[in-house]
Amino acid sequence: MDFLNAIIVLLNFVIVPGIAYGSQLALGALGVTLIYGILRFSNFAHGDTMAFGAMVTILVTWGLQGMGVSFGPLPTALLALPFGILGCALLVLFTDRTVYRFYRKQKAEPVILVIVSMGVMFIMNGIVRLIIGPDDQRFADGERFIMRARDFKEMTGLAEGLALRTSQVITVVTAIIAVALLFWFLNKTRTGKSMRAYSDNEDLALLSGINPERVVVYTWLIVAALATTAGVLYGLDKSFKPFTYFQLLLPIFASAIVGGLGSPIGAIVGGFVIAFAEITITYPLKKVLGYLMPESLEPDGLVQLLTTDYKFAVSFAILIVILLFKPTGLMKGKAL
Amino acid sequence: MNETVKNVGLFGLVACLIVGTGFVQGANAALVIVNFGLISAIMALGVNLQWGFAGLFNIGVMGFVALGGLAAVLIGMPPTTEAIAAGGGRMLIAMVVGVATIIGAVMVYCRMAPGRTRTVALIALLIIGFLCYRALFDPARDAIEAVNPAGTGYLGGLGIDGIWMVIAWPVGGMLAAGAAWVIGKTALGLRSDYLAIATLGIAEIIIAVLKNEDWLSRGVKNVVGVPRPTSYEVDLQADPAFVERAAGFGLDPVLGSTIYVKLQYSVLFTIVLAIVLILAQLALASPWGRMMRAIRDNEVAAEAMGKDVTARHLQIFILGSAICGMAGAMMTTLDSQLTPAAYQPLRFTFLIWVMVIVGGSGNNFGAVLGGFLIWFLWIQVEPASAYLLAAITAPLADGSALKDHLLDGAAHMRLITMGLVLLLVLRFAPRGLIPER
Known part of the structure; x- marks a missing residue:
């Protein structure tokens, strides 16, 4: 019984939140990795792109809520998500036209594009704060729980409860759908194949008559969809605050690099590695060990390796270890 | 128009802007801009050393600045x-x-x-x-x-007080240099984007340490009353000789004392900036500086000529970070408080980068100019856009939700402006206002 209880505690506080957070990071890292693979630069504005898409979704959600539209037990934000993706796509295409295209034509060095993306980051950050303000916004509605801790306890008779929040399940389901769609697109469609070809060898792709501007436009559209979805899911699961999204840049980049920049599968693996590492190391394991160990050996302290505020340190440490010992990442990056 | 005239003109323009602030908003406001401009210029010199000289992409400036601030606490506060x-x-x-x-x-x-x-x-x-x-x-x-x-x-700290408090500045530099050594040993030699992410991460970790290790820095409870190397306003106001002198200039004691203290800071900061600038100029013109630029422009060729690229990168990474740390210590003595929660990457890392890019990377005078100009904009865009937004929203009814929202937004206009300035400079003057020679 104690063993089961320990597993339930671990599931409830580490594994379920880890899967949800990992899915969010994976979606974010997929966007970073696609831009790196096709446009060949690290996009520092990605966190703020996520924030912008999420913001549009939130505004539409509020509009829908105002009109009395709801999605039953599911959050209204899911209905608003396509509008958010559309808004975000318009913004990134506009940015590409006005900003990035110039440097692409010039064949500027990647590091110049990174600095340019810093400028874009400033502007997007400012726009989001200007429109929705710098404060926390909650926009989740509908049923909060699929399974409450108390119901679980009554159902199983265990001492520990397992809660399953709607947002967590939605996150995982949406992420699976998004990733499946992405891989289908990249592997089965003509456009997707041309994107992979372009990422693999630009000159050869040009010679085969692939239109680079079309590839770039599709890339931005996909990135906008992924970024908005990631942003909305993160906002539903936690809450929406522009600054938090900016800070997500670090774990997202860590995920993409750990998995291997440019490799979509790597981005997903990296997302889960980072998410589980962050949550396991910052979670107090006292309760779990309390169930597993004999009473005499039970730990006194919280057995928390690091406090939650050091979660950046965890992403960072994993990043450094991977970079030092396996610089191409777990999945060998570089090409899609 | 030759180059010298243009450069002097640019500096003159920034000086006019600041003097103009003095006439419109008062001498105190102008001196605050000058003091922070001096600090910003020093930080920009540090980043310019790394990026402009050596092409190292360090976006962890905030961490080194915060470490400098910690040094001010460790030196100045009573144990x-x-x-x-x-x-x-x-x-x-x-x-x-x-x-x-x-x-x-x-x-x-x-x-x-x-x-x-x-x-x-x-x-x-x-x-x-x-x-x-x-x-x-x-x-x-x-x-x-x-x-x-x-x-x-x-x-607490060592409890050093008075003019000796300036010791905190080089100590802040050394603290930052120590951190830079550790980071450089592990992360240098990575590709530029990887180094960028690594430095971004280390900066966040340093801030997390300052926020959480209460035994060291009091964490989010903040340290206030860090001693200053200058006089204190209250002492000056109680000093009859000073009151008399202030009256001689036609100033009342309160205004006179605040200006006097700020001027003291300005003098100290100017001395530091001058030293750093002279050293940076000498370094740039020296064989060492030429080697650095050679490494920046073609690492493989430099390595083939027998230059130890990794060691040189480590060297300049430490030097640049030390300068940023020193500036951070100066800023904490100026504020006389350490508030870890106030360290935001947009303000302390990316803004410094805007200064370097706008001023002209690879040119020390460009970095100094960028430091003053961008700091001036950073401060003045907010009131200017508040004024502008008030004018735009004037036809809207008072108290309407949209008007209030737009007026509240003035604070965020500075982010948009900084982004626009950076993008415009990168597009139309990619080498900055004062390009590298």
């Missing part, structure tokens, strides 16, 4: 004798154990032959070391933080 007696010694031992564990792990990794034995030894050493460290560290921390948590609750 909390009770806390030191309660846990100081144990804390020192814990730190030694922690450092010894890491050094030991590095030794094991370097000395032992690769294989399973090494992996096991490494992991065992790290786990045992970590447990020992926590066993020593936790009680020491609790003991220190239990001493008068509302008033002190930390170890």
Whole structure:
């Protein structure tokens, strides 16, 4: 019984939140990795792109809520998500036209594009704060729980409860759908194949008559969809605050690099590695060990390796270890 | 128009802007801009050293600035004798154990032959070391933080006061240099984007340490009243000789004393900026500077000529970070408080980058100009856009939600402006206002 209880505690506080957070990071890292693979630069504005898409979704959600539209037990934000993706796509295409295209034509060095993306980051950050303000916004509605801790306890008779929040399940389901769609697109469609070809060898792709501007436009559209979805899911699961999204840049980049920049599968693996590492190391394991160990050996302290505020340190440490010992990442990056 | 005239003109323009501020918003406001402009210029010189000279993409400036701020606290604040007696010694031992564990792990990794034995030894050493460290560290921390948590609750500093407080500046530089050495040893030699992410991460970690390690920096409870190297306004106002002199200039004692203190800071900061600028100029013109630029422009060729690229990168990374740390210590003495929550990457990392790019990377005078100009914009865009937004929204009814929202938004206009300035400069003058020669 104690063993089961320990597993339930671990599931409830580490594994379920880890899967949800990992899915969010994976979606974010997929966007970073696609831009790196096709446009060949690290996009520092990605966190703020996520924030912008999420913001549009939130505004539409509020509009829908105002009109009395709801999605039953599911959050209204899911209905608003396509509008958010559309808004975000318009913004990134506009940015590409006005900003990035110039440097692409010039064949500027990647590091110049990174600095340019810093400028874009400033502007997007400012726009989001200007429109929705710098404060926390909650926009989740509908049923909060699929399974409450108390119901679980009554159902199983265990001492520990397992809660399953709607947002967590939605996150995982949406992420699976998004990733499946992405891989289908990249592997089965003509456009997707041309994107992979372009990422693999630009000159050869040009010679085969692939239109680079079309590839770039599709890339931005996909990135906008992924970024908005990631942003909305993160906002539903936690809450929406522009600054938090900016800070997500670090774990997202860590995920993409750990998995291997440019490799979509790597981005997903990296997302889960980072998410589980962050949550396991910052979670107090006292309760779990309390169930597993004999009473005499039970730990006194919280057995928390690091406090939650050091979660950046965890992403960072994993990043450094991977970079030092396996610089191409777990999945060998570089090409899609 | 030759180049010198243009450059002097640009500096003159910035000077006019600041003097203009003095006439419109008062001398105090102008001097605040000057003082922060001086600090910004020094930070920009540090980043210029790394990016402009050597092409190192460091976006962890904030971390080094914050470490400099910590140095000001450790030098200036009075020691909390009770806390030191309660846990100081144990804390020192814990730190030694922690450092010894890491050094030991590095030794094991370097000395032992690769294989399973090494992996096991490494992991065992790290786990045992970590447990020992926590066993020593936790009680020491609790003991220190239990001493008068509302008033002190930390170890305090050396209690240096008066003009000697300027020691904190080079110490801040050294602290940052130490951190830069550790980071550089591990992360330099990575590709530029990887180095960028690594430095971004280390900066966040440094801020997390300052926010959470209450025994060291009081955490989010902040340290206030860090001693200053200058006079204090209250002392000046109580000094009849000063009041008389102020009256001679037609100033009342309060205004006179605030301006006098700020001028003292300005003089001290100008001396530091002058020293850093002269040294940076000498370095740029020296064989060492030429080598750095050669490495920046073509690493492979420089390496083929027998230059130790990694060592040179480490060197300049440490130097640039030290300058940023020094500027951070100066800023904390100017504010006379350390507020870890105030360190935001947009303000302390990316803004400095805007300064360097706009001023002209690779040119020290460009960095200084960028520091002053961008700082001026950063401060003045907010009131200017508030004014502008008020004009735009004038036709809207008072108290309408949209009008209030737009007026509140003035604070965020500065972010948009900085982004626009950066993008425009990169597009139309990619080498900056004062290009590298």
